[in-house]
Amino acid sequence: MADTPQPEADENWWRGAVIYQVYPRSFADSNGDGTGDLAGVRSRLPYLAELGVDALWFNPWYPSPMADGGYDVADYRDIDPVFGTLAEAEKLISEAVSLGIKTIIDIVPNHISAAHPWFREALAAGPGSAARERFWFRPGRGENGELPPNNWPSQFGGPAWTRTTDPDGTPGDWFLNLFDSEQPDLNWDHPDVRAEHEDVLRFWFDRGAGGVRIDSAAMVSKDPLLPDLSDDPAAPHPYIDRDDLHEIYRGWRRIADSYDGARILVGEVWLPDAVRFANYLRPDEMHTAFNFDFLACPWEPGRLRTSITTTLAVHEPVGAPATWVLCNHDVTRTVTRYGRADTGFDFATKAFGVPTDLELGTRRGRAAALLTLALPGSVYVYQGEELGLPEVEDIPTEKLQDPMYLRSGGTDPGRDGCRVPIPWAGASSPFGFSPEGSTEPWLPQPADWAARTAEIQSADPASMLSLYRAALRLRKEEPGLGDGPISWLDSDPGVLVFGRSERFVCLVNLSGEPVELPAHEEILLTSGSLAEDGRVPSDTAVWYRP
Structure with a gap:
């Protein structure tokens, strides 16, 4: 190392x-x-x-x-x-x-995983143990603790609580799992x-x-x-x-x-x-x-x-x-x-x-x-x-x-x-x-x-793949790209146009019709072919020098 x-x-x-x-x-x-x-x-x-x-x-x-x-x-x-x-x-x-x-x-x-040593230790140590304090173990609600401790839902569906089984085989406390039941939540107060x-x-x-x-x-x-x-x-x-x-x-x-x-x-x-x-x-x-x-x-x-x-x-x-x-x-x-x-x-x-x-x-x-x-x-x-x-x-x-x-x-x-x-x-x-x-x-x-x-x-x-390679190469070469300012430019409805420097503009046509490409010195990259008359088709982006 x-x-x-x-x-x-x-x-x-x-x-x-x-x-x-x-x-x-x-x-x-x-x-x-x-x-x-x-x-x-x-x-x-x-x-x-x-x-x-x-x-x-x-x-x-x-x-x-x-x-x-x-x-x-x-x-x-x-x-x-x-x-x-x-x-x-x-x-x-x-x-x-x-x-x-x-x-x-x-x-x-x-x-963490239910297979993590901490959680295995917590299950083996039983209710009220120090090992369980790293997690959220609680008794259930209801007459016999048969209901989850609260109404929190799991991100994956169902309740966010799983009930344990005590060593004698009887149902025990519940533990919190906001995701899968194999993913017990940690107690960050510990x-x-x-x-x-x-x-x-x-x-x-x-x-x-x-x-x-x-x-x-x-x-x-x-x-x-x-x-x-x-x-x-x-x-x-x-x-x-x-x-x-x-x-x-x-x-x-x-x-x-x-x-x-x-x-x-x-x-x-x-x-x-x-x-x-x-x-x-x-x-x-x-x-x-x-x-x-x-x-x-x-x-x-x-x-x-x-x-x-x-x-x-x-x-x-x-x-x-x-x-x-x-x-x-x-x-x-x-x-x-x-x-x-x-x-x-x-x-x-x-x-x-x-x-x-x-x-x-x-x-x-x-x-x-x-x-x-x-x-x-x-x-x-x-x-x-x-x-x-x-x-x-x-x-x-x-x-x-x-x-x-x-x-x-x-x-x-x-x-x-x-x-x-x-x-x-x-x-x-x-x-x-x-x-x-x-x-x-x-x-x-x-x-x-x-x-x-x-x-x-x-x-x-x-x-x-060739488009991504070309775009990433230009992104490194163009001083205006990456971190820095942006300026929105006037555009037709359905068209996004912004500059990243005086030498770089991005136009994206999201309208349903081809649009004119503004006056420019050079086209750097296009996401698709331009029309024969030079217009930018729908769902097409162009990088160019104004």
């Missing part, structure tokens, strides 16, 4: 970075077991360097029973054997740094919990990690009285966005700032209140937070412009850069969503059998890529987005693994459709994801992905 290269001492790298999200199970499988691993990622680092990304964000790679895709962590200081070893993680971080790519790891502070997570931060920063992404960051603290959720919207929420969270993250920021080079904190913060959201981005707290408003925004010019301007306005008072993302491991893939009648995203309305026009969605996805990469701040690209991969919506039900699908009784399609392993090369599955003759990938790949492999697209200058 002593020889691990550390991230470059560029204090502001994160303000305009392009960060590539790696879902380890589905990126690249080196040993043929059908599951992606760290050796597979290491073998694809040249691809990522050629793509032009600045950092990699890894979904959890820790030992886990995989009840929720690794977000049920059993040990924060090791690597799940299915992905490799801690030594391989250290090599990956080091090799990426040597290519100018930083690593951001996932931290899940709200809960000093052991705070000290443990601070030590975990140091553990990974010592190994060269450039930052951490904080899962469910606004849900960590709970009202110790555990009151019922109120129907009164003005009532304080008992477990979302509680004020004492900020003390926790200020402590984390002090640890991050104690290292050379910026080690960043990225929050997964879903909050409708813009001011409350910005509080997490004050200079002594997190560096950035995910922009879910933009991610969920429909492909509509007015809505997109409002989302962009509101986002920038919220970030401006605290001096934090915005982040932009079109999809991730939880969300319907961009080209599928943009090909639907409803182009927004909402977990509550996600359903099987929604028709989509992939040709339309892909055209819009290409335009959205140029829109997003031209905006001020940092950008996240989910693996496969640069290949234009669609949502896989015909996975056999017996292959589905997401608890969202399982806990809904099959009414919610879940998130497996955006987690299907990446196609790298070849004419049939596993498409270079695994070595030939390997075990089938953990989720099946569609046969028509033969036309979407990275190998095929690398040779096609009109492909989605």
Whole structure:
């Protein structure tokens, strides 16, 4: 570990970075077991360097029973054997740094796995024990404790409480799990919990990690009285966005700032209140937070412009850069969503059998890529987005693994459709994801992905991959891109036009008709072909010099 290269001492790298999200199970499988691993990622680092990304964000790679895709962590200081070893993680971080790519790891502070030693100790110790104070164990309500302690719902459906069984076989206390029953919530009022997570931060920063992404960051603290959720919207929420969270993250920021080079904190913060959201981005707290408003925004010019301007306005008072993302491991893939009648995203309305026009969605996805990469701040690209991969919506039900699908009784399609392993090369599955003759990938790949492999697209200058490579190269070359100001320019209805410098303008035509391209010196990049008369077709973006 002593020889691990550390991230470059560029204090502001994160303000305009392009960060590539790696879902380890589905990126690249080196040993043929059908599951992606760290050796597979290491073998694809040249691809990522050629793509032009600045950092990699890894979904959890820790030992886990995989009840929720690794977000049920059993040990924060090791690597799940299915992905490799801690030594391989250290090599990956080091090799990426040597290519100018930083690593951001996932931290899940709200809960741990039921297989974690702390929780096993708590179950064995029994009611009233000190070991149980690290969690939220409570007796049930009702005559015999048969009802959950309160009315809190799980994020995955059903109650947020699971009842234990005492050693004599009788029903015992309940424990809180805001997600799956295999993910008991931690009690952040307990000093052991705070000290443990601070030590975990140091553990990974010592190994060269450039930052951490904080899962469910606004849900960590709970009202110790555990009151019922109120129907009164003005009532304080008992477990979302509680004020004492900020003390926790200020402590984390002090640890991050104690290292050379910026080690960043990225929050997964879903909050409708813009001011409350910005509080997490004050200079002594997190560096950035995910922009879910933009991610969920429909492909509509007015809505997109409002989302962009509101986002920038919220970030401006605290001096934090915005982040932009079109999809991730939880969300319907961009080209599928943009090909639907409803182009927004909402977990509550996600359903099987929604028709989509992939040709339309892909055209819009290409335009959205140029829109997003031209905006001020940092950008996240989910693996496969640069290949234009669609949502896989015909996975056999017996292959589905997401608890969202399982806990809904099959009414919610879940998130497996955006987690299907990446196609790298070849004419049939596993498409270079695994070595030939390997075990089938953990989720099946569609046969028509033969036309979407990275190998095929690398040779096609009109492909989605070629578009992303060109856009990321220009983003590095153009001094006005990345972090910095934006100026909206006059435009026709349904058209977004903004400048990032005197020498760079982005135009996106979301209207139903072709529009004139303003007078210009040079076209830098287009998401699709212009009309013969030079006009910009619908659902097309252009980068140009005015």
